[in-house]
Amino acid sequence: DTGVSQNPRHKITKRGQNVTFRCDPISEHNRLYWYRQTLGQGPEFLTYFQNEAQLEKSRLLSDRFSAERPKGSFSTLEIQRTEQGDSAMYLCASSPRKAQSTDTQYFGPGTRLTVL
Amino acid sequence: GDSVTQMEGPVTLSEEAFLTINCTYTATGYPSLFWYVQYPGEGLQLLLKATKADDKGSNKGFEATYRKETTSFHLEKGSVQVSDSAVYFCALANYGGSQGNLIFGKGTKLSVKP
Numbered sequence: 001d002t003g004v005s006q007n008p009r010h011k012i013t014k015r016g017q018n019v020t021f022r023c024d025p026i027s028e029h030n031r032l033y034w035y036r037q038t039l040g041q042g043p044e045f046l047t048y049f050q051n052e053a054q055l056e057k058s059r060l061l062s063d064r065f066s067a068e069r070p071k072g073s074f075s076t077l078e079i080q081r082t083e084q085g086d087s088a089m090y091l092c093a094s095s096p097r098k099a100q101s102t103d104t105q106y107f108g109p110g111t112r113l114t115v116l
Numbered sequence: 117g118d119s120v121t122q123m124e125g126p127v128t129l130s131e132e133a134f135l136t137i138n139c140t141y142t143a144t145g146y147p148s149l150f151w152y153v154q155y156p157g158e159g160l161q162l163l164l165k166a167t168k169a170d171d172k173g174s175n176k177g178f179e180a181t182y183r184k185e186t187t188s189f190h191l192e193k194g195s196v197q198v199s200d201s202a203v204y205f206c207a208l209a210n211y212g213g214s215q216g217n218l219i220f221g222k223g224t225k226l227s228v229k230p
Binding site: 044093110 | 218
């Protein structure tokens, strides 16, 4: 399977715990995006990487959130001290080269986080 | 800032009916426009896209035309099937004002009955 993969697919945690999600992009895609989708809404942009550099972060990404992409391959998104409002689907997408108007972002299946 | 507005659902149609899902956008410059589809239990998939004014994107019988004068990108299909039941998202990417992250509408759930 050469698509974007995300792990875990589901995560249930208690409020105040830390969680970490992983995204493996399509091989050789140098751009990687994280989005968050809540029920009944479209995905909202969180952050993106070009290779290992984190180039943009949304205002949605509070200081409890941190993302990394060591070596420009897989990426991790960590949420510290989770809150019930963090419950959402976290989506990862990758695209093949420098952003151009015709580039397509390919999405993974998402990680569904439930904070109790 | 940039934004996308699409018609709210849910939309329920009978098989072989005509489908229109309205989408309008607000953006500076010349964004690219997309329709993504999310089938039950699956991830987002690109359905079609258009990168400049008057371009028509098409795929699987769906089509949408980039209308700059009306800032619209309405999705249409002449004859829907039960297998088209899904949530459809209109989105834009503005490479002039950002690094190409997608801005999505809220989604429209389509249910097609046999």
